[in-house]
Amino acid sequence: MSWTRKDLLDLQSLTAEEIQTVLETARAFKAVGERVIKKVPALHGKTVVNLFVEPSTRTRTSFQLAAQRLSADIINFTAEASSLKKGETLKDTARNLEALNADFIVIRHSAAGAPHFLARVLQAHVVNAGDGAHEHPTQGLLDLFTMLEKKGRLAGLQVTILGDILYSRVARSNIWGLQKLGAQVTLCGPPTLVPRSFAELGCRVTHVLEEAIEAADVINLLRIQHERQRKSMFPSLGEYTSLFGINRQRLAAAKPDVLIMHPGPINRGVEVDSEVADGEQSVILEQVTNGLAIRMAALFLLNGGKAPQPAPAG
Amino acid sequence: MSWTRKDLLDLQSLTAEEIQTVLETARAFKAVGERVIKKVPALHGKTVVNLFVEPSTRTRTSFQLAAQRLSADIINFTAEASSLKKGETLKDTARNLEALNADFIVIRHSAAGAPHFLARVLQAHVVNAGDGAHEHPTQGLLDLFTMLEKKGRLAGLQVTILGDILYSRVARSNIWGLQKLGAQVTLCGPPTLVPRSFAELGCRVTHVLEEAIEAADVINLLRIQHERQRKSMFPSLGEYTSLFGINRQRLAAAKPDVLIMHPGPINRGVEVDSEVADGEQSVILEQVTNGLAIRMAALFLLNGGKAPQPAPAG
Amino acid sequence: MSWTRKDLLDLQSLTAEEIQTVLETARAFKAVGERVIKKVPALHGKTVVNLFVEPSTRTRTSFQLAAQRLSADIINFTAEASSLKKGETLKDTARNLEALNADFIVIRHSAAGAPHFLARVLQAHVVNAGDGAHEHPTQGLLDLFTMLEKKGRLAGLQVTILGDILYSRVARSNIWGLQKLGAQVTLCGPPTLVPRSFAELGCRVTHVLEEAIEAADVINLLRIQHERQRKSMFPSLGEYTSLFGINRQRLAAAKPDVLIMHPGPINRGVEVDSEVADGEQSVILEQVTNGLAIRMAALFLLNGGKAPQPAPAG
Numbered sequence: 001m002s003w004t005r006k007d008l009l010d011l012q013s014l015t016a017e018e019i020q021t022v023l024e025t026a027r028a029f030k031a032v033g034e035r036v037i038k039k040v041p042a043l044h045g046k047t048v049v050n051l052f053v054e055p056s057t058r059t060r061t062s063f064q065l066a067a068q069r070l071s072a073d074i075i076n077f078t079a080e081a082s083s084l085k086k087g088e089t090l091k092d093t094a095r096n097l098e099a100l101n102a103d104f105i106v107i108r109h110s111a112a113g114a115p116h117f118l119a120r121v122l123q124a125h126v127v128n129a130g131d132g133a134h135e136h137p138t139q140g141l142l143d144l145f146t147m148l149e150k151k152g153r154l155a156g157l158q159v160t161i162l163g164d165i166l167y168s169r170v171a172r173s174n175i176w177g178l179q180k181l182g183a184q185v186t187l188c189g190p191p192t193l194v195p196r197s198f199a200e201l202g203c204r205v206t207h208v209l210e211e212a213i214e215a216a217d218v219i220n221l222l223r224i225q226h227e228r229q230r231k232s233m234f235p236s237l238g239e240y241t242s243l244f245g246i247n248r249q250r251l252a253a254a255k256p257d258v259l260i261m262h263p264g265p266i267n268r269g270v271e272v273d274s275e276v277a278d279g280e281q282s283v284i285l286e287q288v289t290n291g292l293a294i295r296m297a298a299l300f301l302l303n304g305g306k307a308p309q310p311a312p313a314g
Numbered sequence: 315m316s317w318t319r320k321d322l323l324d325l326q327s328l329t330a331e332e333i334q335t336v337l338e339t340a341r342a343f344k345a346v347g348e349r350v351i352k353k354v355p356a357l358h359g360k361t362v363v364n365l366f367v368e369p370s371t372r373t374r375t376s377f378q379l380a381a382q383r384l385s386a387d388i389i390n391f392t393a394e395a396s397s398l399k400k401g402e403t404l405k406d407t408a409r410n411l412e413a414l415n416a417d418f419i420v421i422r423h424s425a426a427g428a429p430h431f432l433a434r435v436l437q438a439h440v441v442n443a444g445d446g447a448h449e450h451p452t453q454g455l456l457d458l459f460t461m462l463e464k465k466g467r468l469a470g471l472q473v474t475i476l477g478d479i480l481y482s483r484v485a486r487s488n489i490w491g492l493q494k495l496g497a498q499v500t501l502c503g504p505p506t507l508v509p510r511s512f513a514e515l516g517c518r519v520t521h522v523l524e525e526a527i528e529a530a531d532v533i534n535l536l537r538i539q540h541e542r543q544r545k546s547m548f549p550s551l552g553e554y555t556s557l558f559g560i561n562r563q564r565l566a567a568a569k570p571d572v573l574i575m576h577p578g579p580i581n582r583g584v585e586v587d588s589e590v591a592d593g594e595q596s597v598i599l600e601q602v603t604n605g606l607a608i609r610m611a612a613l614f615l616l617n618g619g620k621a622p623q624p625a626p627a628g
Numbered sequence: 629m630s631w632t633r634k635d636l637l638d639l640q641s642l643t644a645e646e647i648q649t650v651l652e653t654a655r656a657f658k659a660v661g662e663r664v665i666k667k668v669p670a671l672h673g674k675t676v677v678n679l680f681v682e683p684s685t686r687t688r689t690s691f692q693l694a695a696q697r698l699s700a701d702i703i704n705f706t707a708e709a710s711s712l713k714k715g716e717t718l719k720d721t722a723r724n725l726e727a728l729n730a731d732f733i734v735i736r737h738s739a740a741g742a743p744h745f746l747a748r749v750l751q752a753h754v755v756n757a758g759d760g761a762h763e764h765p766t767q768g769l770l771d772l773f774t775m776l777e778k779k780g781r782l783a784g785l786q787v788t789i790l791g792d793i794l795y796s797r798v799a800r801s802n803i804w805g806l807q808k809l810g811a812q813v814t815l816c817g818p819p820t821l822v823p824r825s826f827a828e829l830g831c832r833v834t835h836v837l838e839e840a841i842e843a844a845d846v847i848n849l850l851r852i853q854h855e856r857q858r859k860s861m862f863p864s865l866g867e868y869t870s871l872f873g874i875n876r877q878r879l880a881a882a883k884p885d886v887l888i889m890h891p892g893p894i895n896r897g898v899e900v901d902s903e904v905a906d907g908e909q910s911v912i913l914e915q916v917t918n919g920l921a922i923r924m925a926a927l928f929l930l931n932g933g934k935a936p937q938p939a940p941a942g
Contacts, residue, residue: 036359038360058410061391061411065361065387065415068361264406264410292415
């Protein structure tokens, strides 16, 4: 149950046991967030750099709070402000941050593999906060954590991921993590965004919403990214909503205790109605709270912290 | 003298006693700013979020320093950087911040009432850092604090507020606070910016500068906001300055010990001359120092801190 | 060996002894950066403001980390965000920051002399983080520190500075500091960027690369600033590189143990080849690490901290 990796880059390369170690450690840190004093001294004197070359307020803020609550110092280093605009390479930027004694580099980048590249050239711990359409491992872990907390198990759980699977790093991290821990994954959305080839990863693929939700224990909705979606792939928002948008009426065909999840921010009225997003099946805000616990756990373990004794869950 | 409110939203709804509690607490915190070590552990482990949907460097910096000096963790969450641009609603943003265990949301927003709305939907403490043309309660409190400190009393004090009253949240918070503590308020400026209807609030209204300053103990100048003022209301800066700009010559008609106040930043040569702004009647920089003490007091009291024993002032 | 200055504005006005005091103090702080806990409580409760009116991520981040490691609170106050856009003068901005109890103002400004102006009007300690084409004293100090650490002495050292000398504040701070400590400085680059008049400062001036590097113990490369260089002064990047770009072939004419230095960020393939920048003579990343130690030392000494007992170096 001990953690030996220098970096957290993806869920594809983690073992089921390593994933469980993070989940169990996060459970302990979630309790910290409920205390009056929400800080522990674990990373006192350490420096965490948020290197966000692609904008993100939520994930950056979550990592910042995680670092603060572990008593680390934190530097936000965004692309707009950075020397990357002056033609400096990512490698030079990262090496300079390491030369400033950075202990952790949390990186978000539009290029898949950028965190893996940094992990090879740096001695600092590298945490992938989202790389292109590849992976977003802390999002995957917080999704697993939330499902486990709410459903009591991951093995045998029926999880449907709905939306733009093709370009989603959230979907990929979910797929790897869920399958390693024994859940069964169904992917659903328009054929252009959910190619049959995903079946090779062991997922069930369907383009019919009813088939995707009837047996689901969890429906994980992906954000429709207006700003990024290619036109040729994606006819119109109205058409997407009419075919795949989740509302109360459609949810009547699902199990009564189905969990509704979403990585946020929500497009209300597009991929999900407000009635459902704010309803009692929704755990969207708990995902946010759990994300903080997962990120504290990740930084803590990478720093050499010891995982708590495993509970008999999983 | 104890404080029981969850939020600090406006001065209109506070009692005179509550306002005095903040002023007395700020007096104690002002002394902290003069120590070698300017920190107290009162908010250790708490998280303060600066949610500024309208830009402001000074007020945001003042709240940031106030939080730091109370040993809180602080997150700056500006509109440019935020998901509000991705179409997320204010409510979703605020709920997400709360899900990250934020204890305080300090909000500036162009819509009047935005802080009140958040206060209803959140468990976190909400502090209004300026909402549209409605109120800016910490500015009002720091103005009262400065007048009390310099004049020894508020009851019976003659205070003139000069400039664009119609669109000023600073004016409104001053009017409410000053009247509750027994000061007499005169409003002055061009007729388009100082409508007679303000007399219904109990203020004296005049459009003649001489009438406004002759008996004044305090002249509180408002910033002329080039960037916001509607053209139809406001003929030209030159005309404003020629009629209402404060210079040494005009000040000769005022009491020799009149206080010159301004919320900053000053437009030198527009609403006030440099000679007056930097002169010995000016307390503009002390207002800045006092603002920090007021904001520390506000965060401290909202957090459940106990006000000091009241001094016999007021 | 004690430090008595309120501000750190330039190297021109420092004595050799004062420069040595900073270098010796930095040596002690460099050791702090190598500890597990990289913090000391020296500036606990003090506030450092980074007032960057000209953008810079690296220097700002270095000062931010230096302040954090001394346990100070830090405020980043950038030009984009600031009231300077609203027409507020630099003096008003700085006085407001002082009124917020700022103990240190670290300023970068495009106008030469801006830090000296602030130092006269403020009680806060002012640190020049680069003013126009005038000086960048902490860069000069870190360059001296690096040379001393690697070569064991500064007296008698042959240092070549290569590039756009005319507009470089890094060059000026190097020239003053190196000459005070007894090094011999050679300046090299195109005649339009390296005027003969620099010989009056006691430097050797040459426009022939071979003459500049053959006897050099150190080659300090300046960044070619595409974005700033006037066209009339600077024909083309290709021409610069062909005449003055440093590559392995050209370096064959230098001493085998010559140090290659650069203030960063590097333009790979312009002023220096990757093979040289990443080669074993390069100490570019160590300069970054040393910059943090120099900035900690500067803040510490300005705050009244005592320099360590001098080692027999220099």
